[in-house]
Amino acid sequence: MPIGSHHSAAAGTDVWLTPPAILAALGGAESFDLDPCAPLDRPWDMARQHYTIADNGLARPWHGRVWLNPPYSNNVIGRWMGRMAEHAHGIALIFARTETQVFHECVWRAADALLFMERRLHFHDAAGTRAKANAGAPSVFCAYGADDADRLAASGIPGAFVPLRLRSLIFGFASVGSWVDEVLKVMQRAGAAVR
Numbered sequence: 001m002p003i004g005s006h007h008s009a010a011a012g013t014d015v016w017l018t019p020p021a022i023l024a025a026l027g028g029a030e031s032f033d034l035d036p037c038a039p040l041d042r043p044w045d046m047a048r049q050h051y052t053i054a055d056n057g058l059a060r061p062w063h064g065r066v067w068l069n070p071p072y073s074n075n076v077i078g079r080w081m082g083r084m085a086e087h088a089h090g091i092a093l094i095f096a097r098t099e100t101q102v103f104h105e106c107v108w109r110a111a112d113a114l115l116f117m118e119r120r121l122h123f124h125d126a127a128g129t130r131a132k133a134n135a136g137a138p139s140v141f142c143a144y145g146a147d148d149a150d151r152l153a154a155s156g157i158p159g160a161f162v163p164l165r166l167r168s169l170i171f172g173f174a175s176v177g178s179w180v181d182e183v184l185k186v187m188q189r190a191g192a193a194v195r
């Protein structure tokens, strides 16, 4: 089964916008350098720079911290997530289809941390109006890079935070002051060799 299909199949559109409160919790639009798949007419910014379908964000160079809430059509999600895994800097918001090949290749094997959302998201339509119905499937945030993993952990978005690359995260942090401290303490108590 493909990673996501609900939106496009049910509503005939790929334009399901991230709630502004979610972007704010992750640092705000100004903290993201690029949204490679933004709507043609956007009610608000998602990042400093946007590519739309007119630019074809898959054919353009990606740079900096990327915000990715990709088109959910069955045949393209893998290309977007493959690109994100390769770019390895930013946060993706997708459906938690954890068993799919795309999820295994581009998330389980590539992301640094996940946050499985409690309850279901209500996206916004192209005009910026909050959808009455929820997304119809569980959502997960996928962080690529140690900094984005930490931002995700500190976001306050309700859900379960799951670090995936513990070692690289812990050793990658010169100054710790977050959940990493807590993990280090637990590891030290358990007698792990933490250098």
Ligand SMILES: C[S@@+](CC[C@H](N)C(=O)[O-])C[C@H]1O[C@@H](n2cnc3c(N)ncnc32)[C@H](O)[C@@H]1O
Pocket (backbone or CB within 6 Å): 014, 015, 016, 017, 018, 035, 036, 037, 038, 039, 040, 046, 051, 052, 053, 054, 055, 056, 057, 058, 068, 069, 070, 071, 072
């Ligand atoms: C699920 S919406 C997310 C919009 C926005 N990224 C956000 O987070 O609110 C996916 C968007 O991707 C756009 N899109 C579809 N194909 C695209 C392409 N090849 N290049 C850039 N954008 C594309 C659609 O127009 C749609 O606005």
